Amino acid sequence: MTNPARSSEGRARFENVQRAVRLSARLGEIGFDDLDGLRAAFCELIGKTVGDGFMIIPPFSTDCGLNISIGSNVFINQGCHFMDMGGISIGDDVMIGPKVNLVSAGHPVLPSERRNGIVAKPIVIGRNVWIGAAATILPGVTIGENAVVAAGALVSRNIPENTMAAGVPARVLKHL
Secondary structure, eight states, rough: OOOGGSSSSHHHHHHHHHHHHHHHHHHHHHHHHHHHHHHHHHHHHHOOOOOTEEEEEOOOOEOOTTTEEEEEOEEEOTEEEEEOTTEEEOOTOOEEEEOOHHHEEEOOSTTGGGGGGEOOOOEEETTOOEOOOOOOOTTOOOOOOOOOOTTOOOOOOOTTTTEEEEEETTTTEEOO
């Protein structure tokens, strides 16, 4: 069996991780009072522009960066980590609390397959979503428009629009 870390694809992935770690660290060196500098550094990290009204409080880290898209008026609080190999799409007017993890990739479950690749599925966060502090969103999850994810939630299934979800695993507690 071929070790994927030794393939050309694995090397390219590793080089991009190095790039993302380097640029994430640079983002952390910019003062919070330099909003234009933070925005420019984040755009370099993700390889595209962000919508108007974008705001981030470092530190922030990602394992890739290039598979993140951000709408307008998005706020990302400090200490967030986005694992975006599977893709992360964030709609307009989203608020992301501190220490939120968006994890769009993992490894196969079967022990014999775990070290042989990555399973990646996109995360889609709809318009006007609020994700509370230290929540974790797992691969393949869509969070519907106007939804709220409570602090500390572990989201492994889609969250419908106009609902509030909480818990481990997260479940819908009420309709908004």
